[in-house]
Structure formats: structure tokens, C-alpha cells
Amino acid sequence: MLKFVFAVVISLVSLSTTAKSIVVLGDSISAAYGIEVGQGWVALVQGKLQEKYSDYTVNNESISGDTSAGGLARIDGVLSRHKPSVVIIELGANDGLRGLSPAELKNNLAEIARRAKKSDAKVLLLSMRIPPNYGKRYTEMFYNVYPQLSKELSVPYVPFILEDVALVKQLMQQDGLHPNEKAQAVIVEKIWPHLVNLLK
Template sequence: MSSNLSKCFILRFLFLFVIVVNFIPTKVYCNLKIALFGDSLMAGYGLDDRFHLSTVLEKRLNEKGFDVEVINASVSGETTTGGLNRLNWLLEKREFNIVILCLGANDMLRGINPTLIQQNLDKILGILKEKNINILLAGMLSQEIYGEEYRNKFDKIYPELAKKFKISYLPFLLEGVALNPEYNLDDGKHPNAKGIKIVSRNLEKKLIPLLKQ
């Protein structure tokens, strides 16, 4: 009789142990550094720090079990030329596991030749690749202010580079946000706090598979 009770107790203990272990939250990776390398669209323009993309994205990833730090390395008004010029300086200051790259919007608004934009982004991606940093390229779409020819050339930049470098790619950073007053500041260009949550979700769809590699 005591033998049966002992067996029953052991089985119950093992059953409860398995359940408890399965419900213990675990970190998928430890202390990964993710850099947001872009312009005002990722820098938190017009927002309190707690609503910055870096803050929101880090919090959401932590809640999903990823031990990551998201660093805001974006600069409002940045162009691809400016980004290229400061990239090496940034990489000398900090080490990153992943860089989320989204530059080109300001170039487009200034009517800069798409060929030059692509050349700059190509050089940026080459530098990151040489340093074995994982990359998520977030694309932009051209407005129609410079005509169809310009728009077609600009919109091809990001998919072509993603294919060339074989990197993770989000076709449009502002998917679900652009042109929607509910998700933008009064200027109609920059995401508000609601919009940032959507941008974060857009990035997470591509970033989480990259983190799990």
C-alpha cells in the first residue's frame, strides 16, 4: 500500500514539475544590442521619450522573452549621405548585433537622384556586412511630387538591395500609418504614439525571425 502511495506521489510530483517548467518565462537570447539607424521617422520626432520607437520596440520584445536593448541611433533630418558619413564613427563607439536601417526619405523629399541614394545605402550595407552585423532593411516609398519616373526608380532601391545583400527586408516602414491622420502628428508626416506602436509591430514581424536565427 505504501509502495503504491509513493509511486502516486512521485508521478504527481513529476507531472507538476513538467507543468511548472513549461510555464517559466525564458529569455530567447541574452543582451542583444539592436540599433535603429535612420532619420526622424525612427528617432522619435515630436514625441516624449517613452513613446520613442526604441523604447516601445524594446519593451515589446522584452515582453516576448527577448533580452534585447534597442538603441536610438537615428538623427532627425538624416540623409543617406549623412548616415554613411557617421556610420563608422557610430560602430567605433558601440557594438551592435543587429542594425535596423531606414534611410532615404529625406533624400527623396529633396529630390536627390535615386542612383546616389542607392549607392550610399549600398555602401552602408557593405560596411555592416563586413562587420558581420545582422541587418533589417526597412524600405520607404516615394511620393508623387517628382513624377512617375522618379518614383519608379526610388521604389526599386530597397528590394534590389535586399536581394543583393540577402538580408531581412520590410518593404515599407510606415505600412498602416502613412497618410492616416489618426496615427500621425499634426504635420501629417511623423508617427504619433499610436502610429509608433504600429511601426513597432511592422518591424517585429521581420525582426523576431532574425532574433531566432
């Protein structure tokens, strides 16, 4: 009996030391706004991980309406709680919709990435675009933040994750800003290859 108990304890210790965490730090796009949480792209990624990367668990630290400043304010606590191997940053859309400075967005995202890297986590940056009615100059400055950061900090980024979604009515909710449940698998396919590269 003692041998059995000892074996179980060793097994549990082994699992706790090999389990790896992926944190998603995002806004409503990652928080599954307007749909069931289990239908969101983050939950779908967790499902795909079970096939080949079952030692990873996804922790969704996304809050609808959050900005890059909000993410920066939260990142230390998130890193402390989860001690992630990978941090996926999906922030910025709300900065853009509020007309905030692209320079401020860049500084906030850079600091989040630096703190994540300092904690020995790999970083994946998900880029966003904002509607064209904000003006060509502003929208370009906004989007360029992501490839610039990718180059400067040597972190991979995923081009606009709603590229094949945002202009497809059948894939968007009535507000025209948030993807519906049908769009979530499309988003996963955009992100998945980049994530797998970090897990290999």
C-alpha cells in the same frame, strides 16, 4: 565575503559578454520627431524585447533630417561604439524629399549595409516611400532601391513601414509627414516579425 564578491564579479562579467546590441540608424521617423522619445517605435521595440529577448539592448542612433549620406558618414563610429549584432537601417526619406538621386541613395545604403555585415552584424532594411507629387517615375525609382538592395546584398527588408499610417489622418502629425504617437505601435507590428527572424 570574498566568495560573495567573486560571485558578483563573475555575474557582471557574464552579463557584459552576453548582452547584445541592436542599433537603429535612422532619421526623424525613428528619432520620435514631434512626440516623446519613450513613445517612439524604437522604445516600443525595446519593451517588446524584454518579453523574450531580454539579452538585447536597442541603441537608437537616429537623427532627424538625416540622409543616407549622413548615415554613411556616421556608421563606422556607430559600429565601433556599439558592436551591434543587428543594424536596422531606416534612411532615405530625406534623400527623396530633397530630390536626390536614387542611384546615390542606393550606393550609400549599400555601403552602410556592407560595413555593418563586415562587422558581423545582421542587417534589416526599412523601406520608405515619398509623396506622389514627386512624379511616378521618380517615386518608383526611389522605392525600388530597397527591394533591389535586399536581393543584391541578401539582406531582409520591410515593405513601406508607414503603409497603414501615411494616409490615415488620425495617425499622422499636422505636417502630414511624421507619424504621431498613435501610429508607433502600428509601425512596430510591421517591423517586429522581420526583426524576430534575425534574432532566432
